[in-house]
Amino acid sequence: MAEKLSHIKLLVLLVLSISVSYTEQFQSSQTQTLLRIQHLLNYPPFLKSWNNVTDFCNMEPNSTLTIVCYEGSITQLHIIGDEGAPRLPNNFSIDSFVTTLVMLPSLTVLRLVSLGLWGSLPSKLTRLSSLEILNLTSNFFHGTIPPEISSLTRLQTLILDRNNFTGGLANSLDSLSALAVLSVKNNSLYGSLSDSLGNLENLRVLALSNNKFSGEVPDLSSLANLQILDLENNALGPRFPAVGNKIERIVLRKNEFTFGIPQEVQSYNQLEHLDISSNGFVGPFPASLLSLPSIAYVNIADNKFTGMLFEDLPCNPDLDFVNFSSNLLTGKLPSCLRPGSRNRVVLYAGNCLVSGDNNQHLISFCKNEALAVGIIPHHEKRKVISKIALALSVTGGIIVAIIVVGIVILVVRNFIAQRAGHEPPSRFVEENASTSYTSKVLRDARYITRATKLGALGLPAYRTFSLEELEEATNNFDTSTFIGEGTHDQMYRGQLKDGSFVTIICLKMKRYHGIQHFMPHIEIMSKLRHHHLISSLGHCFEYYLDDSSISRVFLVFEYVPNGTLRSWISEKQIKRKLTWAQRIAAVIGVAKGIQFLHTGIVPGLFSNNLKITDILLDQNLAAKICSYNLPSLGEYMGKEHLQSFLSGSNDLKSARVNHQDKFDIYDFGVMLLEIISGKPLNSRNKVEVLKDQLLSSIIADDKLRESVVDPVINRSGSDESLKTMIKICCSCLNNDPVDRPSIEDVLWNLQFASQVQDASRGDFQSSDGSPISPMQSSHLKLTIKQ
Ligand SMILES: *[C@@H]1O[C@H](CO)[C@@H](O)[C@H](O)[C@H]1NC(C)=O
Ligand SMILES: *[C@@H]1O[C@H](CO)[C@@H](O)[C@H](O)[C@H]1NC(C)=O
Ligand SMILES: *[C@@H]1O[C@H](CO)[C@@H](O)[C@H](O)[C@H]1NC(C)=O
Ligand SMILES: *[C@@H]1O[C@H](CO)[C@@H](O)[C@H](O)[C@H]1NC(C)=O
Numbered sequence: 213m214a215e216k217l218s219h220i221k222l223l224v225l226l227v228l229s230i231s232v233s234y235t236e237q238f239q240s241s242q243t244q245t246l247l248r249i250q251h252l253l254n255y256p257p258f259l260k261s262w263n264n265v266t267d268f269c270n271m272e273p274n275s276t277l278t279i280v281c282y283e284g285s286i287t288q289l290h291i292i293g294d295e296g297a298p299r300l301p302n303n304f305s306i307d308s309f310v311t312t313l314v315m316l317p318s319l320t321v322l323r324l325v326s327l328g329l330w331g332s333l334p335s336k337l338t339r340l341s342s343l344e345i346l347n348l349t350s351n352f353f354h355g356t357i358p359p360e361i362s363s364l365t366r367l368q369t370l371i372l373d374r375n376n377f378t379g380g381l382a383n384s385l386d387s388l389s390a391l392a393v394l395s396v397k398n399n400s401l402y403g404s405l406s407d408s409l410g411n412l413e414n415l416r417v418l419a420l421s422n423n424k425f426s427g428e429v430p431d432l433s434s435l436a437n438l439q440i441l442d443l444e445n446n447a448l449g450p451r452f453p454a455v456g457n458k459i460e461r462i463v464l465r466k467n468e469f470t471f472g473i474p475q476e477v478q479s480y481n482q483l484e485h486l487d488i489s490s491n492g493f494v495g496p497f498p499a500s501l502l503s504l505p506s507i508a509y510v511n512i513a514d515n516k517f518t519g520m521l522f523e524d525l526p527c528n529p530d531l532d533f534v535n536f537s538s539n540l541l542t543g544k545l546p547s548c549l550r551p552g553s554r555n556r557v558v559l560y561a562g563n564c565l566v567s568g569d570n571n572q573h574l575i576s577f578c579k580n581e582a583l584a585v586g587i588i589p590h591h592e593k594r595k596v597i598s599k600i601a602l603a604l605s606v607t608g609g610i611i612v613a614i615i616v617v618g619i620v621i622l623v624v625r626n627f628i629a630q631r632a633g634h635e636p637p638s639r640f641v642e643e644n645a646s647t648s649y650t651s652k653v654l655r656d657a658r659y660i661t662r663a664t665k666l667g668a669l670g671l672p673a674y675r676t677f678s679l680e681e682l683e684e685a686t687n688n689f690d691t692s693t694f695i696g697e698g699t700h701d702q703m704y705r706g707q708l709k710d711g712s713f714v715t716i717i718c719l720k721m722k723r724y725h726g727i728q729h730f731m732p733h734i735e736i737m738s739k740l741r742h743h744h745l746i747s748s749l750g751h752c753f754e755y756y757l758d759d760s761s762i763s764r765v766f767l768v769f770e771y772v773p774n775g776t777l778r779s780w781i782s783e784k785q786i787k788r789k790l791t792w793a794q795r796i797a798a799v800i801g802v803a804k805g806i807q808f809l810h811t812g813i814v815p816g817l818f819s820n821n822l823k824i825t826d827i828l829l830d831q832n833l834a835a836k837i838c839s840y841n842l843p844s845l846g847e848y849m850g851k852e853h854l855q856s857f858l859s860g861s862n863d864l865k866s867a868r869v870n871h872q873d874k875f876d877i878y879d880f881g882v883m884l885l886e887i888i889s890g891k892p893l894n895s896r897n898k899v900e901v902l903k904d905q906l907l908s909s910i911i912a913d914d915k916l917r918e919s920v921v922d923p924v925i926n927r928s929g930s931d932e933s934l935k936t937m938i939k940i941c942c943s944c945l946n947n948d949p950v951d952r953p954s955i956e957d958v959l960w961n962l963q964f965a966s967q968v969q970d971a972s973r974g975d976f977q978s979s980d981g982s983p984i985s986p987m988q989s990s991h992l993k994l995t996i997k998q
């Protein structure tokens with residue numbers, strides 16, 4: 213028994229002695245590590261006192277040096293050098309430094325500030341897997357932030373300010389679920405912000421200022437704890453960021469935000485500091501901001517905010533700083549902001565306010581500038597003759613549903629219109645206007661594919677129109693220019709100063725809708741530009757100056773003068789029928805238009821319910837689709853949809869999976885059928901019958917074919933190309949969408965048909981024998997060979 217006991221004692225002793233020596237060893241290794249750090253940092257003065265007998269765990273913490281131990285292990289290391297400390301000499305190695313640091317595996321807090329550290333941050337730093345706070349402010353790190361940093365799952369604070377990190381923020385930040393502070397100010401980071409930022413549920417501070425980030429700010433509204441959003445001095449925009457209503461500080465200064473302040477801002481009850489100066493914001497300034505319950509700082513300087521201020525506007529008594537300078541505000545400074553009422557700073561130079569000082573512009577300046585974005589006081593409603601031609605509807609102030617643009621009606625469009633594309637906008641205000649936001653939209657590569665750019669060649673740039681300009685173009689919306697009307701809209705024909713004709717659609721709004729409600733829609737409109745579409749040319753907003761709402765939206769489209777495709781093929785009283793070659797050229801144009809609707813914009817527009825009467829011909833007989841299926845703004849305003857719209861995730865692939873793209877193929881087949889048969893087809897039954905006849909005519913003799921096919925073709929078309937066309941037509945009309953060809957297949961076959969036709973005879977005679985002018989034929993050829 214005694215023997216046994218002594219055995220146990222021995223064992224305990226052994227264990228004790230092992231653990232003691234272990235701790236000693238451990239501590240001495242920590243000491244060595246710190247001394248090595250001292251060496252690697254080139255013995256800075258504030259570490260001079262360190263030596264092999266320093267008791268690191270029991271040092272008095274001070275502002276330059278703090279070491280915290282827990283059970284003998286170092287858990288916190290703070291070394292703060294002198295501000296502006298120079299870069300360490302060339303023999304410094306960040307790799308050796310980090311290799312040394314990771315010998316302190318219990319570190320939870322690491323703060324190495326202003327130490328002159330340089331190099332690219334080695335990813336092995338992530339071996340410090342207990343890290344909760346990492347602060348590397350004011351060093352000389354360069355290269356990318358290692359994406360491995362997202363494996364530090366305990367990280368709560370990541371501060372990399374004032375270095376020279378480049379590249380983007382990792383996409384995998386979501387795994388940092390504990391992150392509360394993310395600050396990368398004053399670096400050279402660039403690229404768009406990852407949506408994964410929106411998943412950092414615990415984030416309180418997001419500070420990205422003084423970098424080169426660009427593009428939209430991802431939706432941050434699910435970050436319920438976000439208090440500080442600092443995006444100053446990047447290239448972000450144009451949409452105001454969506455944040456939760458615990459936000460206290462929003463700094464968007466010096467970016468490319470333009471789309472106005474959203475309604476939600478009115479619910480930011482904890483917002484103290486709002487700095488959105490030096491952006492391109494347009495639209496009315498919501499004066500209710502001044503009376504938010506916590507607001508103390510408002511800076512909207514250097515934008516294009518419009519609207520009228522009133523003397524009796526309320527403000528929060530705690531408001532200390534207001535800078536309205538360099539906007540387009542009119543009216544009177546609210547008396548609660550007058551100097552003297554409190555020790556506050558109020559700046560408002562460079563507006564059109566009524567005030568004693570001479571730092572204000574004349575009211576006409578603000579009016580003219582405002583016109584550049586279509587802001588105008590009340591306008592009386594004008595009488596119009598009713599004559600429905602267009603089905604545009606507006607519900608609840610929001611443009612809704614399918615926009616069918618420009619059915620029919622179109623007179624001669626001048627040649628000057630074509631030249632207009634190469635001329636800069638003629639007036640100063642217009643130029644100004646178009647740079648304000650739409651050009652940003654167009655510049656943004658995400659919105660414009662190569663196809664769009666190529667297809668839109670020759671069209672004048674999308675721009676903002678001033679109301680004045682539209683009034684001039686329509687002789688004050690004179691009834692003689694009226695061409696049609698829907699429930700909430702009217703359509704006019706106008707002639708711009710450059711001589712070109714346009715179609716102007718005027719949508720009357722119910723009140724209480726700000727610019728931001730319309731911008732997503734406008735964005736879509738601005739992308740609908742292609743040689744084979746009736747393209748959008750621009751828009752104009754009309755505001756009420758006395759409240760923050762839009763009264764009318766004007767959409768400006770091309771005006772195409774030459775009648776519908778049917779009117780050139782199968783209408784009763786027809787002046788001149790298209791030859792076979794011209795017909796092929798026209799349908800190639802239509803197919804290109806469809807291809808653009810499917811693939812040239814994101815998300816694509818499918819199921820456009822196309823009819824031959826929706827195809828207009830311009831003066832060069834180029835076909836343009838004038839009716840397409842535009843999803844409603846209401847739909848787009850749903851967050852999910854908007855998201856997928858902006859990210860382009862609702863794409864062609866999914867449409868192809870459920871054969872949405874094949875509905876347009878069928879409709880296209882019906883058009884081909886009418887072009888081949890020369891007979892107006894208005895019922896599905898008729899289509900089926902003709903299709904069957906055509907099908908059998910391919911195998912049968914020429915006699916049967918001649919009876920089905922338009923006689924014009926029998927005179928002007930080659931047999932080979934006709935056969936090809938009949939085959940495409942019938943396969944487009946397959947009852948099972950799966951069996952219908954893709955639009956690319958269709959295009960290929962059409963182009964083949966056109967080539968064999970060209971080869972067989974250069975037929976540039978119209979059917980009535982009158983030669984078409986050389987210019988027109990060369991254009992036609994061009995279209996075919998594109
Ligand atoms: C770097 O070079 C300096 C002298 O130029 C020397 O004093 C220092 O010890 C070197 N540091 C390292 C880490 O080798
Ligand atoms: C902080 O403490 C370290 C060592 O204890 C010492 O070398 C340093 O000079 C101190 N710094 C200040 C600012 O007191
Ligand atoms: C500490 O350093 C001194 C000289 O730098 C040396 O003489 C001494 O042996 C060292 N002590 C230990 C315990 O390493
Ligand atoms: C990070 O370091 C900087 C510079 O010393 C300091 O201003 C900041 O408060 C630190 N942040 C945290 C969370 O430690």
Ligand SMILES: *[C@@H]1O[C@H](CO)[C@@H](O)[C@H](O)[C@H]1NC(C)=O
Pocket residue numbers: 354376378400
């Ligand atoms: C930061 O890095 C970029 C690219 O590497 C370089 O052009 C720039 O000069 C660096 N800036 C500083 C302050 O070191």
Ligand SMILES: *[C@@H]1O[C@H](CO)[C@@H](O)[C@H](O)[C@H]1NC(C)=O
Pocket residue numbers: 374398422445
């Ligand atoms: C951060 O960058 C901005 C702009 O480049 C500069 O004005 C500012 O002084 C920098 N801040 C610090 C603390 O270096």
Ligand SMILES: *[C@@H]1O[C@H](CO)[C@@H](O)[C@H](O)[C@H]1NC(C)=O
Pocket residue numbers: 489513514535536537538559
């Ligand atoms: C207010 O805004 C104007 C215009 O941007 C600017 O020049 C001025 O410095 C600003 N004043 C303050 C105190 O920020």
